[in-house]
Amino acid sequence: xxxxxxxxxxxxxxxxxxxxxxxxxxxxxxxxxxxxxxxxxxxxxxxxxxxxxxxxxxxxxxxxxx
Numbered sequence: 160x161x162x163x164x165x166x167x168x169x170x171x172x173x174x175x176x177x178x179x180x181x182x183x184x185x186x187x188x189x190x191x192x193x194x195x196x197x198x199x200x201x202x203x204x205x206x207x208x209x210x211x212x213x214x215x216x217x218x219x220x221x222x223x224x225x
Contacts, residue, residue, distance in 0.1 A: 162221060162224075165217075165221050165224070166221060169217040169220075169221070170214050170217050170218065170221075173210070173213060173214075174210050174214065177206045177209060177210045178206060178210070180206065181202055181203055181206040184199070184202040185199045185202065185203070188202070
């Protein structure tokens with residue numbers, strides 16, 4: 160049970176927060192810089208890279224505990 164809660168609190172919730180942040184940034188890019196909306200891919204790469212790195216670190220930590 161503890162392992163399941165660790166996965167939820169340390170992997171799922173931060174992933175949801177990160178992608179919510181990305182979509183807010185993407186929305187503002189579309190509204191403010193319509194001609195340059197392709198630049199919105201930059202925050203997507205930043206968020207995706209952070210999520211992958213953080214989730215791998217958390218997964219290793221959870222596997223070591225269990």
